[in-house]
Amino acid sequence: MVRIVNISSICAIDLFSTMGVYCAGKAARDMFHKVLAKEYSEDDSKQSSEEKQQLKVLNYAPGPCDTEMTDLLSESPVLDNKLHDYFESSKQNNTLVKPEDSAKKLVDLLRNDKYESGAHIDYYDV
Numbered sequence: 484m485v486r487i488v489n490i491s492s493i494c495a496i497d498l499f500s501t502m503g504v505y506c507a508g509k510a511a512r513d514m515f516h517k518v519l520a521k522e523y524s525e526d527d528s529k530q531s532s533e534e535k536q537q538l539k540v541l542n543y544a545p546g547p548c549d550t551e552m553t554d555l556l557s558e559s560p561v562l563d564n565k566l567h568d569y570f571e572s573s574k575q576n577n578t579l580v581k582p583e584d585s586a587k588k589l590v591d592l593l594r595n596d597k598y599e600s601g602a603h604i605d606y607y608d609v
Contacts, residue, residue, distance in 0.1 A: 484537050485537055485539070486538075486539050486541065486593055487516065487538070488543055488589065489542045489543070490543060490544075491513050491542040493605060494506040495509035495510045495512070495603065496603060499563065500563035500565075500566070501563040501566065502562075502563075502566070512542075513603055516601060517603075519601070520600040520601030521601060523540075539596070539598075539600045541592065541593070541598055541600075541602060542602065542604070543604055543606075544604070544605040544606060545580065545582070545585035546580035546605065546606030546607060547570075547580055548580045548582045548585055549579035549582065550582060553573070557570040557571045557574045592604065592609060
């Protein structure tokens with residue numbers, strides 16, 4: 484059994500001013516992994532049904548985690564004002580997602596195995 488997890492972001496499916504390159508990169512990775520999931524699930528005489536079920540892909544968005552990245556975003560003078568205010572206040576109010584909490588949700592998702600291959604699932608969707 485093989486599981487491929489792409490660490491994604493809400494930025495892969497929604498736009499955020501001043502984060503165009505980041506959004507485009509995350510969207511491209513999501514699409515690549517969706518295509519991989521589709522290609523592996525398509526009817527292919529070279530693959531047995533057992534082989535097809537062995538590979539499953541998940542695009543997991545861990546939420547706005549309290550990391551060095553959010554530290555930089557909360558201090559960035561070039562970030563969109565609304566985003567800057569969000570990250571700054573989230574940092575001050577200690578409302579960012581703890582990485583270990585997001586990791587636990589990811590592990591639970593993988594253990595339960597009840598997601599469609601290629602799906603984009605956000606921390607807040609679980």
